Amino acid sequence: MARVGVFVCFCGANIADFVDVPAVTEEAKKIKEVKYAIEYKYMCSDPGQQMIRDAIVQHRLTSVVVAACSPRMHEKTFRKALSDAGMNPYLLEVANIREHSSWVHQKDKKAATEKASDLIRMAVAKSIANEQLHEISVPVTKRALVIGGGIAGIQAALDIADARIPVVLVEKSPSIGGRMAQLDETFPTLDCSQCILTPKMVDVASHPFIELLPYSEVMELDGYVGNYKAKIKRKASYVNFDTCTGCGACWQKCPVKVPNEFNMGIDKRKAIYSPFPQAVPNKPVIDAEHCTMLLKGKCGICAKVCEKGSIDYTMQDEIVEREIGAVVVATGYDLWDPSPYEEYGVGRYKDIITSLEFERMVSANGPTGGVPVRPSDGKVPKRVVFIKCVGSRDEAKGIEYCSKICCMYTAKHAILLHHKVHDSHAYIFYMDIRAAGKGYEEFVKRAQVETGATYLRGRVSKIYKKGENLMVRGEDAQLGQVVEVEADLVVLATAIYPYKDNPDLARLLGISYDKYGYLSEAHPKLRPVETAKAGIYLAGCTQAPKDIPDTVAQASAAAAKVCGLFAGDTLKKDPMISTVNTEFCTGCQNCVTVCPYQAIVTEEIPLGHGSKEMRIVAKVNEGVCQGCGSCVAICRSMAIDLAGFTDMQIINEIVSI
Amino acid sequence: MEAEIKEKIVSMEKPHMEAPPDWQPVIMGILCNWCSYAGSDLTGTSRIQYPPNIRIIRVPCSSRVDPWFIIKSLQTIADGVLISGCHPGDCHYISGNYYARRRFLVTKKLLNFVGFHENRVQFSWVSAAEGAKFAKVVTKVTEDIRKLGPLHLYKKENS
Amino acid sequence: MIALGQQIENKFLEAVNKKSGSNILECYQCGKCVSTCPVSSFMDFPPREIMQMVKLGLKEETYMANSMWFCLTCAACSSRCPREIDIPRVMEAIRHLAIEENVDPDNPKVKAIRKFHEIFLDMIKRYGRNYELRMMAEFNIRTRNLFKDMHLAPKALLKGKIPLGHEKVQRAKAIQRMFKMAEKLEKIK
Amino acid sequence: MTKLTYFPGCSAHGTSEEFDSTLKLVMKTLGVEMEELPDWNCCGATSAHVMTENLALALPLRNLVLAERLPNKTMGIACASCYSRMKTTKVEMDSHPELAKKINSTIVEEGEYKGVVDVKSMLQFFYEDIGPEAIAEKVVYPLKGLKVACYYGCLLTRPKSVTQFDSPEYPISMDRIMEALGAKPTAFDFKTECCGASFSISDTEIVLSLSGTILEMARESGAHAIVVACPLCQSNLDMRQPDIDKKAGTKYNIPVLYITQLMALAFGYPLKDLKPAKHIIPIEPALAHIGEEIETPEEKKKPRKVVEAESEVE
Amino acid sequence: MDYTKQIQDIAGRLFSEGKIDIFIGYRNTGFDENQVPVLIHQYKDVDQLLFTDKSVFNLANYLKYEHTRNKRVGLIVKGCDSRALNLMLTESQVKRENLYIIGIACEGVVNETGEKAQNCVECMMPDAVVYDELLGSATGKREYQVNADIRELDEKTLTDRVEYFEEIFENCIRCNACRHSCPLCYCAKCCIDQETATLFHGANTTSSAFHALMTWSLHLAGRCVDCRNCEKACPIHLPLHLLHKLNEKVIYENFQENLAGMTEGDRGAFYKYSLSDPDDFIL
Helix, strand or coil, X not given: CCCEEEEXXXXXCCCCCCCCHHHHHHHHHCCCCEEEEEEECCCCCHHHXXXXXXXXXXXXXXXXXXXXXXXXXXXXXXXXXXXXXXCCHHHXXXXXXXXXXXXXXCCCHHHHHHHHHHHHHHHHHHHHCCCXXXXXEEECCCCEEXXXXXXXXXXXXXXXXXXXXXXXXXXXXXXXXXXXXXXXXXXXXXXXXHHHHHHXXXXXXXXXXXXXECCEEEEEEEEECXXXXXXXXXXXXXXXXXXXXXXXXXXXXXXXXXXXXXCCCCCEEECEXXXXXXXXXXXXXXXXXXXXXXXXXXXXXXXXXXXXXXXXXCCCCEEEEEEECEEEECCCEEECCCCCCHHHCECCECCEEEHHHHHHHHCCCCCCCCCCCCCCCCCCCCEEEEEEEXXXXXCCCCCCCCCCCHHHHHHHHHHHHHHHCCCCEEEEEECCCCCCCCCHHHHHHHHHHCCCCEEEECCEEEXXXXXXXXXXXXXXXXXXXEXXXXXXXXXXXXXXXXXXXXXXXXXXXXXXXXXXXXXXXXXXXXXXXXXXXXXXXXXXXXXXXXCHHHHHHHHHHHHHHHHHHCXXXXXXXXXXXXXXXXXXXXXXXXXXXXXXXXXXXXXXXXXXXXXXXXXXXXEEXXXXXXXXXXXXXXXXXXXXXXXXXXXXXXXXHHHCC | CHHHHHHHHHCCCCCCCCCCCCCCCCXXXXXXXXXXXXXXXXXXXXXXXXXXXXXXXXXXXXXXXXXXXXXXXXXXXCXXXXXXXXXXXXXXXXXXXXXXXXXXXXXXXXXXHCCCCHHHEEEEECCCCCHHHHHHHHHHHHHHHXXXXXXXXXXXXXX | CCCCCCCCCCHHHHHHHHHHCCCHHHCCCCCHHHHHCCCHHHCCCCHHHHHHHHHHCCHHHHHHCCHHHHCCCCCHHHHHCCCCCCHHHHHHHHHXXXXXXXXXXXXXXXXXXXXXXXXXXXXXXXXXXXXXXXXHHHHHHHCCCCCCCCCXXXXXXXXXXXXXXXXXXXXXXXXXXXXXXXXXXXXXX | CEEEEEECHHHHCCCCHHHHHHHHHHHHHHCEEEEECCCCCCXXXXXXXXXXXXXXXXXXXXXXXXXXXXXXXXXXXXXXXXXXXXXXXXXXXXXXXXXXXXXHHHHHHHCCCCCCCEEEEHHHHHHHHHCHHHHHHHCCCCCCCCXXXXXXXXXXXXXXXXXXXXXXXXXXXXXXHHHHHCCEECCCCCCCCCCCHHHCCCCHHHHHHHHHHHHHHHHHCCCCEEEECCHHHHHHHHHCHHHHHHHHCCCCCCCEEEHHHXXXXXXXXXXXXXXXXXXXXXXXXXXXXXXCCCCCCHHHCCCCCCCCCCCEEC | CCCHHHHHHHHHHHHHCCCCCEEEEEEECCXXXXXXXXXXXXXXXXXXXXXXXXXXXXXXXXXXXXXXCCCCEEEEECHHHHHHHHHHHHCCXXXXXXXXXXXXXXXXXXXXXXXXXXXXXXXXXXXXXCCCEEECCCCCCCCXXXXXXXXXXXXXXXXXXXXXXXXXXXXXXXXCHHHHHCCCCCCCCCHHHCHHHHCCCCCCCHHHHHHHHHHHHHXXXXXXXXXXXXXXXXXXXXXXXXXXXHHHHHHHHHHCCCCCCCCCCCCCHHHCCCCCCCXXXXX
16 A cells, blocks of 8 residues: 655745645645645755655655655755655655746635645655666766867867877868868967967877877767767778878879869869878878779879879778767858859859958968969959858848857958058948957957958948959948948858758767757757767857857867766666566567667567567667657557656546546 | 637537536646746746646656547546647657657547547647746637536546 | 937837838848948938838838838849848838828928829829820929920930820729729728 | 730830830740730839829739730730739739738729739740740841840849749849840849839939949940830930930940840841831941951950869869 | 459469468358358368458458467458558568468458448558469559548537447447457557556446547557458447548548558558648647
8 A cells, every 4th residue: 555745845935825835735635645744844955855754764655745846846856865765766756836836826826726736636646656766877988979170179089088088080071170270360369270270180190099080971870878889981082091101292293183172162182182281180082083093094193103002092981880988079160152142243253252262362371372362363452342241140141140250250351461461451341240259359459440441331232343343332321321342352251051961960960950050959058068969069160150269168168078978987877768568569669660769679588488489579778768758659559668657657647636 | 700609619519518607627738848848847937827727747758648648638537638748850859749749630630520629639839948838828728628618528437 | 319218119110010011120220221222312311221210210200201202112122131121111101101191291302203103193093094295294284394304205206205195994984993992991991 | 826915004005115016026926926905004103002002902903803804824014013013913912812802892893803814024924934945946137246235124023022033133034035046145233223214204313323324334344235124114224315424424325125126136027127216326336236256255264263163184 | 353263272272382371261151141251271171262242351360369370371361451461561460471462453342231342432552562462453552532421520510420429439338349350459468458548447338438449549540451340340330440530531631641551661650750740730
């Protein structure tokens, strides 16, 4: 016979003002199984918990119902009180009479009291069917996978590795470095991007705890927190990295020219190439889409000039498997394609370029040697118009959000333009100047005052060609006049857009993403680096637009999360998971189909007691099951049940009132 | 016009059954833990008021809801059932609410076919942030069911 | 100086929003419409400023502006507006509200434009179709500017640009009934 | 044989008779049978929607209802203004049945609007229903050597939500048709800027300024002539050109031709069928360029920026 | 439609070649025109077999019982029966290699009054979809038809429907013949016999009948093949197909799913989802 104890909380005045707590307690006492019921001012306080502990012992309770605030609030607290009294903590049920009664029915005390009584009745009924459950512990593989080798991935990998945890860093392109490697100088201090980034890149390559897998992609991720198994495709590079010295003879002699992605297509690279001089690893790869040897079997020059014989045209993609415990996703961003801006003549005029193209031009190692030039005729531009919010904050043609970094990098571009071309002038069309950050406003001031950049508040409405130059028309809203600038070059501060393969990656990892393709954090404020899937973390622009300081901060935060996850030898897991009653299981495997975590497998058991014939039944992997109950609801023979939310418990609740 | 509609609604199911004067509908609410239950908690913390007729059961996910919880509720005390889960795409368990959505539609249509007014069983997506929406949904469902009157169909005899 | 703060309820904004089907509160004053608008330099207040005035509820000031009368309905602004506000319809809404409330700003250009439209509609009402020569002549007579564009007339006539006859709709009665009914509908709201 | 309901509009029967007549020639060649909408009325542009809400919809609606009496599925409209009003009305009626009912009540005796007839501008009809390829097939006298600035005006492509046709900023349909005729469309940035036609009588100052810019940019693009598909645009740019010249001290001398005039010419109709006498700016000098070799365009030079993904081998 | 000769030949061949242990077919009742299923264990009994338009029962049902488990079985399936068999294969209830399936391109069977049965008139897939040998010529998939009774009931008012169904649930005697006759009700212990379900109902009451039939029909939603074995088994002739056909209609119209068992590996509508499923009924 069940012996239930009911503990009703006043929650100060929170409950007591709107629910007649003593009446509720009296009502609870009338329930047959309730052997003890009492109210107290603050059940969650130490004396309150002590009351529960004492009553458990004194009245030999078999389950406990606390009628107080939401179980999402204090369930853990009371469970602890139960186990302190030597009782299984899962014999607790919480009746939520605050959020679900006293706070929402403040005008009707009678109804609120009745409802509170009913909620307690339901909790009591449920608790009668509660079973003793025990926390599950799962082993952890202490190795992290970092996807993406930009500054976010580099920082996360270094931080995790510095905690002496092995890291597998997977980068899609031949070299790590990412977008930051493409930048010239960085705001707000104007330190050279290469100077601060390359030492970190070298650290990654030489770190004993980092396994760098360049030119690779994650193909599959199986398992669950602490016990993932990743399949990683190492794309064929056709170059033996072990013997290659990176001397460069091959790419100097290669006859095939391809637009250079690293320089935004401004110049060309060869079909065998290393993306940029400071690349890590500084080994070339052959671009199979363009190499004539691989396409048509003609050429073979690189193999001839390679003294080490490192070129291997027969190399194949290779799948490697790594067991890992946690993942940091840092895939970064793409630039939004501005072609919907037809009124700007994007695509029709060569002298309209994107900010990243400008960045490559003013970069010392860029295709134009650090001097901006007009793509149409190669002349050095004098009057340069920068247009901000191209794509950003534009529901009609682009995206709704603010890309966050354009205000700052456009100010930087104005300064850099002034540095590179002294007799030039920058015109900046802006809507707002968003310079919130340490040293940011000062930096914008520097652009305005030191370089004399002309800031014009208004969106540009039209660009048209007049002779050699482009006429840029917009309103100067401060002046209240339409202005027109004759420009040699127009630079569009195009919006940041998530890396295009993010949705595919998200599906592969089993995490969610928003309508643009940014990967979703578990909570926008309190869990900004976690995803909803345990053991998978986010860093950098894969989650939202960010500048370098924010990206690095988030990467370090993700690393700290990984280190925290790996702090113990095992992971503790809620025991509220599915279990199979093999007696009833028909082996139809519908549960296997619907399980979102592939937590259900099949096994063969004897057909009957001592029988030699076998039959198939379902089996739940304890470590993988997250306890959603999808399998329970679809199981027609009711062979699967969910601990903590069993059919019996829920039916008891339904029929108790 | 409105009175006409109201009359029509009330005259459905069992027109000869009248509600006792002090009758209050009972609504069984089954909420998923991660979105709707959290949302209903937020309704509380925001002190948004709604009718006290709902009795809430917590389940981990809307996909945990077996259609016969609905049938069982309607056969016992409940005059109506509200089931609420995460918005499509927001399911804490990735896809649970999509499976649930299919079952709900079929269950609703089947119940309606055998004689339950379609407002007896309602579903909603309420996120953890939609405290106000939860109150609105509960108010709507309560009012709908109040209009329909007490449920007399296939009730458990010994209740 | 314009004193603000009296209007907690911005009825004017509501009216314009309702009539235009756009939400003017979405305007974030980027000014793209102003530099797009071919006639913004002829307006007292370019579209962006009109938006702000409606937002502030400055009804009288808005009615006194000539902007909505100058709007060509060319829809260039709305096709570029990043917030997808249908600016020509906003202008139309303000114009109709001004007509409904019998506001007649003392602005010769606006008066001329209004006169033109009135003559035009009058002509359709009578004949069902329009006829440029009569239109031009009537406009000049009614605005007491008899010789405006007269230099064009002989040339145009000579070139056969403007025919001399005026076509009419056969069931002119239907058109007149339509005018009467439409006027009635206008009053019903 | 394709059949088409034809809505000429007041202008086609007035100032732009040459549009009307060449349109008929072109349609004959293309094998399209045009049936003029019986007893059509003025669509109300540009005054009705300025002054009233309901009339602005009622006037076009009568035409739409009348068009539904004919068996043809499409109504082609010559004038851009008329097209805009009719299409706007159609879109409004189709998306707001309540409103449709209300407006319909003003013309009950004409019948009930069902929304079965599609409304297209003549340009749209040429581009979508006939197609540049089919037009090119009919060309017997290619307009090689003629450089034209294609001017669409505001209302043929805008607002996009109403027209659902081509780009509101840089449309290409007319350019494609010109190419099909053998002419060379120039890179003309003011394709869709407004010419100010609705103020052609009430505020000429605005018209002179707006049309002046368009002429300037057309000349800048190197065009011999401007091509239009709207009578109001044509009359503004052509008839007002001497005034513009006088005011700004320029001498543009750019003839403004209808798309149908050039089509008729290319289809082999004699010059007199184009009614050249109706033009204030003579068209003959521009047409004299036909047959000239066009100098190698500058675009052929290798661009610095490589956009094509193709690789090249040294 | 008479394949008696062919079936006797095939069954005889299978037995003589030692390919099967049991053959499931039809034979005459012996006392009237009707037929009953028969399980044949040896060659000499094959001349009992026959197949005509009175061969109404779904023989796949006999694969769920102990005496055919892990035996090599030959059986006859019509279009609907084959779809049930397909589902049993998908749900791992039978092994394909143990079966020799004689598929029929069915022309429809008759009801008690000798007319073509309703489910055959409305049948969407008369040809067997899984077979080793097909008798008759396949006519292919047909248009989906909403069940005539459903259409009729849909037009009734709610009050009328309540009355109609109350009678049905009242008359049900909870004999469970429907369940036993259904090839897809193969659970070792049916959920409605389990403690959680039986706890609160009497054994034979309207409410328990309601609960049992509703649960049953929902467990068959997206799986029922409309063979109407249940209806033929029902001692009081309840129109049980109504519940199943309603579910089928809702699923077909809202989820654009194939009918149950049409394709191998398709588990039915409840075991998958689409992002574009109807969402407008949800607040």
